[in-house]
Amino acid sequence: MPRGRLSKSAKINLTVFAAAILILFLLTFFSFKRFEQQKTAEALVTHSFIVKLKINETVTLLKDAENSVRGYLLTKDSTFLDPYTTNVKKIPAALKELKTVLADNPVQLQRHKNLCRMINVRLREFRYIIKVDSVNQQQFNIYFRVGRFVMNDINNYAARMKKSEDNLLNSRIHGKNQADKKTSDFILVISILSLVFLLFSFFRLKRENAMRSRAERSLSEINATLITQNLELEKKNTELASFTYIASHDLKEPLRKIETFASIINTNDRDNFSEKGKVYFDSIVIAAQRMQNLIDSVFMYAKTNISGIDLQETNLNKVTEEAIATLDLNIIQKQAVITYAGLPIIQAIPDQMLQVFTNLIENAIKYSKEGIAPEISISASWLQINDEDNLLETDAWRIDFTDNGIGFDEQYKAKIFHIFQRLHAKEKYSGTGIGLAICKKIIENHRGIITVKSTEGIGSVFSLFLPVF
């Protein structure tokens, strides 16, 4: 999956989860709002209560003053006037407090004005009645009767004001209850929604988890299988290597005897053979020699399979020098000229590289044109990853072995890398037909490619592509 892009499933999961978080946030918000509403309601009730209290206070003050005046009027005892005197002072203050408390209610304020007026009238009557020296019975009766009506009015008015306050409170509470219900419903809905989302989220995650653990299980199963297979392969490889070693070793033993006995007979009894006998005997010896070479080659081929050898810094110039030294006889015999320059230092298995270089140079010398000294040139070039000549998927070194030999028809260019495949009769050119197969195997060990281009009668170019990591 490309970086930065989530699968559809993951997107859904995130969305659902985010929605759940958002909903919870809303929930908190509305719960808080509800709390605030509750406080407001309490304040309203308290307010209402205070208003009614203040009204009662004021009316009670007036009543007490009234009783006080009445008592005085009946007894003419000035001590009865004490409550009146006190309350007369208190009443204005009480009315002021009431006004303050009714400040937000214009209607009530108006009523309050009326109440003040009515109370002031009554107070004026008290003041008058007290000042009068003597009161005749008629005046007294009028005062009391009128007084009763006025007090009634004030009481009624006060009651009206209280009722009005109650009504106001009720309507406010009612409104609040409506709002509360709305909020409650809303909270309920949101709660359910968030629960739904969370459940949804939960089950999706559970499913994802199940899928993931299933994938992990099958992955670790595959891994285990791979490890087992790997171990088996390594075991088989080691078995094969040791088998090949033992086989070639044991095969060499009787071959050695054949060669040695043949040598004794050749030295001591050759003259006893008929002409035909001599020829056939020689053929036997040659065949035995050939078998020796084949076994050696097979053994070499098997050796190149050994895994686990670490790559080292390998100077290909030095490798070329060593190869030339090994082929000294061949070079002198055919008067071969080998040129090389600027070969790189690479990470490789030195012995195997030496094998490749030796084989390729040896071939170039062997398959030279009759009577013409072989000229071999070895060159290297660096290829970038997207270079069109580059047969590999990485940066690579390309090593070319160019010769002026007999060349070959390009239709066989795949065949020559096969084991034991040759293009010529073994009488004309000696060899086991395994040299190039070994080269191919070694280059493949180094994760590279070996190819060839050739023209019959002109020469060949063997190219090694070695990846650089």
Add this chain to the structure above:
Amino acid sequence: MVDDDKDDQSFLLEAIKELFPSFICELANNGKEALEHINNNPPPPDYIFLDLNMPLVNGYEFLKAFKKDHSGSHSKVIVYSTSSHPQDRAITKGLGATEYITKLTDFGKLKQMLREVLGNWGETKPFLA
């Protein structure tokens, strides 16, 4: 001649007979037989051709035992083996071997080698085992 292989014994015998017909050659099939033969027939032989890979008592074990029992003898032990490992050469030298020859397939070359190793004895000396 200490070797478990009859053919290798034949090669060597043949070559010696051609080069030094007066030499007396005795054969042993392994280290144990060789030690027994040497102990029962003193003095020890002038030359001992010794193979390395043999059953019962191999070449190395023979060398150790021989040096222990016959440390003062003039016998020359010539290791005659298929192995061309420099390690074997070094080890046997350390155990007291005089020479080390890799078994050759060319009869002519074998005779050449024997002439070089035994040349100074000529045909006059009697014993060879």
